[in-house]
């Protein structure tokens with residue numbers, strides 16, 4: 001197999017908003033409890049925040065983390081999660097059928113985020129609640145002082161406002177599984193009224209309206225058109241969510257899923273622009289792909305779980321090498337739409353469908369998907385360049401014209417570096433890649449990182465945490481204006497030149 005890419009600094013998709021390397025912590029399973037927070041753990045600080053997990057989060061350089069849900073937020077009484085811990089209420093948590101102790105709450109998460117060098121993307125409950133609770137939490141969080149809610153925050157020990165800028169207007173409100181699910185009309189109305197009062201409290205907010213829960217929802221994309229009809233002038237972003245699985249063990253199709261994801265994004269860009277035209281608006285609607293990942297390994301185990309325990313292991317997918325390849329393809333797909341996707345959240349961050357796993361009282365380790373995310377987050381900042389790709393293609397039963405090569409380059413002008421991200425989707429053959437660097441002048445190779453494994457189903461575990469990990473012995477060479485490399489079958493590659 002042979003493929004080529006032209007990379008030209010004048011052909012720019014868009015500036016990469018670093019927030020596309022966001023992630024997500026939901027009150028679900030062991031994400032909070034025994035994930036980011038475990039008092040008594042050997043690495044915990046005075047607030048009970050696990051230092052080993054914090055170290056891995058910092059390694060990923062995650063710029064923003066969505067909180068507190070997810071489905072959880074549609075039953076969230078935010079007032080339960082602030083104030084003296086001893087007085088906090090234990091609640092039945094209906095989204096995931098557990099008991100929420102509220103021992104860890106809103107302010108603790110803000111503290112965690114500060115320590116992790118990340119911003120908070122906060123969500124309000126538009127399932128059981130609405131505009132009133134939404135305006136109150138914004139006042140509690142962002143108003144300086146002199147009112148009931150802002151002074152309550154100060155009384156709780158937070159003199160300075162949290163100044164959280166990005167807020168989600170509910171979560172997956174089209175889903176029948178959602179507490180307080182709504183029709184597009186009902187949600188559009190609820191969202192616009194919440195948006196208005198939230199911005200009246202703090203006009204600097206950036207708001208995200210819920211798009212469809214996934215591209216298979218029967219109401220997609222009418223949902224988006226109706227919701228935007230109501231909210232277009234009041235929100236900055238429309239959300240997208242999508243997970244993929246390989247339960248049929250058809251890896252060729254599985255690795256092609258990012259082609260579907262690309263179509264999904266194109267459809268939503270078109271839908272946003274349709275509403276823009278209808279409204280004769282000058283404003284461009286941006287996308288927040290605030291849940292994306294592989295999710296299916298844990299479905300069977302979760303279906304058997306008894307309800308009403310505290311922080312049980314839920315959604316604990318153990319990721320394989322092939323999952324890391326699809327995550328790499330999904331990251332490249334996000335970069336291809338850097339002009340419209342301004343935020344994205346790998347769902348989630350710790351234990352729950354996550355790149356970071358922990359054991360209670362034990363260690364923390366990197367899952368396979370940690371690595372493509374790490375590389376993209378660290379090296380994928382700058383300008384995403386138009387991917388001019390020639391690649392042989394394959395067909396599956398459901399997806400046709402799938403290029404063996406998935407690739408994009410990002411130009412970091414400040415550092416004078418170009419990074420080519422590339423996945424070889426072929427499960428049988430290596431792929432000879434040539435990258436034409438034309439406008440960049442003579443370059444030299446910095447490194448060629450490769451994630452490869454003979455076993456597509458290989459995983460990392462606490463006892464074998466380095467089974468799947470990248471090496472820096474890729475064979476790329478740079479000859480003046482051209483990179484040549486032989487990409488191993490089923491591999492993720494990061495080729496950095498200067």
Ligand code: AHR
Nearest residue numbers: 026070071072171172347
């Ligand atoms: O991330 C797990 C769940 O997936 C979220 O709670 C929900 O929004 C989505 O369905």
